[in-house]
Every structure is written in C-alpha cells, then in structure tokens.
Amino acid sequence: MSLNHSQLGKRLAHIERELAEINKALKSLKPKRALGFVAAIPPASVCKDALSHLVGTARGYEGVLATLAAYYQIPTMGLYHNPKRVQEAERVLGLKQMVAAAYFWQEGCAYTKETTVDRHTVLHEFFHHLVAQGVVIVKGEDAELRANEFANTILQRADL
C-alpha cells in the first residue's frame, strides 16, 4: 500500500483523533460512575476482543455481551429469541416501524424477533442496557440515536 502525503496526513489526523478519544475515555473510566457518551465507548482493543467472540445466532452473542459487560463491570445482558415480547414492546411503545429486537429495563435483557440477529442490533440493545445499568447518561430523546451511534462506533473500531 503506498500513500501520498495528503493521504498519510489524513490517516495520521484520524489516528490522532482516535487516540485522543480513547485517552479521554480511559481517563474518565471510573467504575460505578455514570459516563458521558464519548467516554462510554470502549477502546478499539475491547471492541475487537468483544466481536471476536461472535459465533452466529442470538446465543452466539453470549461471548460478545459478556466481554463488554466485563469491561463496564456490570451484569451481562440477556439476549433471547422471543418474537412475542418484541411485538409486545412495539404495541406498548406504539411503534410505527417494526423492530428486530427490544430491550426490557426491568428484566435487564433484550428479545429478538428472528432467531438470527445482526451485530448492529445487538450492540444497539446493549447500549440501552448500559443506560439501564446507570453506566452512561443519555437524554431520553437521544437514546435511539446514541444507541445507533454506539453500535456503529464499536463495529468501526472492531474493523467490521
């Protein structure tokens, strides 16, 4: 791979931004204290490690979720295939758009509509788990956007 000056400069700037973000996150990581959104995103090493445990269907996410939960020092999130619970959430929340999964705060777990579920959906639900566990503070109306941003950033950092 050969890069010209401009491409190298851009990559360096990108890496420096990443590093600053990671260092900021590391500094502000104190167990049992709520984090802001940026600080809550794990460093690339944790993202890569977590996703390396992925096996396949909902059950296959156990390792991914356990790795992330260990990083945040919280109980892991349950993830089960149960379309009825997802439909229940759609009804209760009055969702116009059908969803692939739903997180239940009281139970500390997420249910999926299909037996297979994509990585983004699982990481999105895990973000709700972080909020429910008091690890990260997010304004109510930002929750869905932040959950998507969290999932995207972890996948990016894991190089997926």
Ligand SMILES: [Zn+2]
């Ligand atoms: Zn959500």
